[in-house]
């Protein structure tokens with residue numbers, strides 16, 4: 001039976017603007033095609049914060065002078081990011097696979113993920129989003145009930161809540177496509193956050209941390225490995241000090257110890273460890289890889305990357 005992997009793509013794999021994205025996905029497609037060629041079943045998820053900021057600004061600010069252009073809530077903009085990224089990504093992967101003589105359907109599943117309305121995150125928004133604003137624009141946002149933070153010397157930015165993922169609504173569809181050996185892009189941007197209200201799913205004004213959803217997706221699929229592709233070949237402990245050290249293969253217990261000791265950025269590297277540890281602890285023989293695209297094949301052969309495995 002083929003091994004199944006969930007690949008979480010970070011900012012570098014996508015770029016930010018459309019021209020950047022169209023270049024970046026070509027390289028990303030090579031990494032994904034390598035995995036397919038090496039015999040893995042691949043399910044992909046990806047970041048979306050810069051794209052969400054851009055789309056939200058376009059939908060809600062530039063339309064002000066056009067009464068026919070109505071604003072769109074964060075959840076709708078999140079759905080747009082899945083389409084905007086999925087379109088380029090699935091076509092780049094399809095093209096790369098065809099170039100290698102591999103015929104495989106690649107599709108993007110518009111995915112919703114439920115969140116808990118009482119999640120603590122709704123009381124303390126942390127996810128920074130969108131363009132830098134002037135103090136005047138920031139005051140207008142505050143009047144609308146939105147949160148903003150000041151980045152000294154740069155300006156103000158929106159911050160939204162980042163609740164934990166609870167349930168992947170379209171999980172059966174993702175599993176069915178993956179079991180049919182198709183390449184699936186799902187849960188983009190951590191999934192469109194929704195609140196379950198009986199039969200109704202109400203979009204939430206939030207952004208789910210994509211690494212946490214990637215871990216949940218890998219758990220639900222019973223994947224053999226969670227691969228988090230980011231901007232570093234290996235993760236550091238004591239980063240930025242003269243004690244700095246790169247992490248190679250470590251156990252879950254070691255990972256937990258480093259997390260407690262505060263070696264990882266709270267909003268960037270820590271979620272990758274939280275996702276990895278949770279995924280590994282919920283099944284047998286699972287591994288999590290944190291590395292960059294260039295090192296992926298070597299990491300899977302045990303030559304590089306930060307690899308977390310069972311104790």
Ligand SMILES: Nc1ncnc2c1ncn2[C@@H]1O[C@H](COP(=O)(O)OP(=O)(O)O)[C@@H](O)[C@H]1O
Pocket residue numbers: 009010011012047229230231232234235236237239263264265267268269
């Ligand atoms: N201990 C650490 N080792 C390596 N990078 C770290 C560490 N702590 C924080 N980081 C930061 O995390 C970044 C990767 O996280 P993030 O930007 O969220 O990535 P991505 O978009 O790839 O998911 C690195 O570029 C680095 O700046």
Ligand SMILES: NC(=O)OP(=O)(O)O
Pocket residue numbers: 010011046047048049050189190207208209210211
């Ligand atoms: N949704 C999400 O976590 O996006 P980023 O990785 O771009 O922050």
